[in-house]
Amino acid sequence: MTLTSLFRNVSAAAALLAAVAANAADKVVIYNWSEYIPDGVLEEFTEATGIEVEYNTYESNEVMYSKIKIQNAKGYDIVVPSSYYISKMAREGLLAKIDQSKLSNLKHLDTSLLNKPYDKGNQYSIPYTWGSTGIGINTDEIEKSSITSWNDLWDSKWLGSLLLTDDVREVFQMALAIQGHSANTRDPKEIEQAYQLLKTLMPNVLTFNSDAPREPYMAGDVNLGMIWNGEVIMAQEEMPEIDYIYPSEGVILWVDSFAIPANAEHKDAAHQFINFMLRPEIAARTVDYIGYATPNKDALELLDEETRNNPIIFPSQAIISKGEFQEDVGDEATALYNKYWEELKTSM
Structure with missing residues (x-):
């Protein structure tokens, strides 16, 4: 060459x-x-x-x-x-x-x-x-005015019928809000208290969904539970009876x-x-x-x-002011949330 x-x-x-x-x-x-x-x-x-x-x-x-x-x-x-x-x-x-x-x-x-x-x-x-995570409701099946808070999901009449988002921090935030604790708590006692409260909710839970949570509502599989606000907007294009509630304890932002x-x-x-x-x-x-x-x-x-x-x-400024954004709680608290989360899901 x-x-x-x-x-x-x-x-x-x-x-x-x-x-x-x-x-x-x-x-x-x-x-x-x-x-x-x-x-x-x-x-x-x-x-x-x-x-x-x-x-x-x-x-x-x-x-x-x-x-x-x-x-x-x-x-x-x-x-x-x-x-x-x-x-x-x-x-x-x-x-x-x-x-x-x-x-x-x-x-x-x-x-x-x-x-x-x-x-x-x-x-x-x-x-x-x-956006936010609040309560989704099928108003053809449930009177909207009868649901005002996260705490309403604990009513025994919802046995085996609720949808929760498949998100550990969102589900714990719901329980922490009911108990008056911050969504970003690192306190092991407060996290355990939320876990104990959520244990009593599990009999009411039918499914966890964070793919397209509107779909079980639209299919008629669930009429009540957690949902993201944008999923309700998309659902309403076909089913205007699917509606959204900002819980009185504060919405998840x-x-x-x-x-x-x-x-x-x-x-x-x-x-x-x-x-x-x-x-x-x-x-x-x-x-x-x-x-x-x-x-x-x-x-x-x-x-x-x-x-x-x-x-x-x-949402209005009043609703935003009452809601709470999630923050990183560090490895130790995260591990504790995840431990309790797995125990909750395996208990169903």
């Missing part, structure tokens, strides 16, 4: 590697909740940026967290954790810091939903949607945020995707599609009046 031909082969190999690298850069791998992005948005993002999207879904924070941890924060460029999972994952080194200088559309966000305790300064997360795994391969593409999703018109379409509130203040004027004034999507 001559020096010239060797140079040509090396140059060709280098060009091939450069092409592979360029193709790899023009991609973003997203791991998101099921049914959590409007139809056509991913294709529009690719058209606008040239970045291809690989899209995967999960059914719970626990599933997402476990996968990211097992894969050493590799394999995905975007994840969408809820509230306290942001601080938990950041504390464990699973999230990369957000470069806010790359997010020109950050200005559209309502500052009241930024700088929360689970991510001071939004170093690791950018809010996508926010949460924010789902975009985050970037620490060892993501396409961090620049991830920032471009987040910035695209922060466009007011995209945020407004997201509300219409998934039924959850947007933190995007400039998207609100793009919503129709009925949606903008729907109290299921946008």
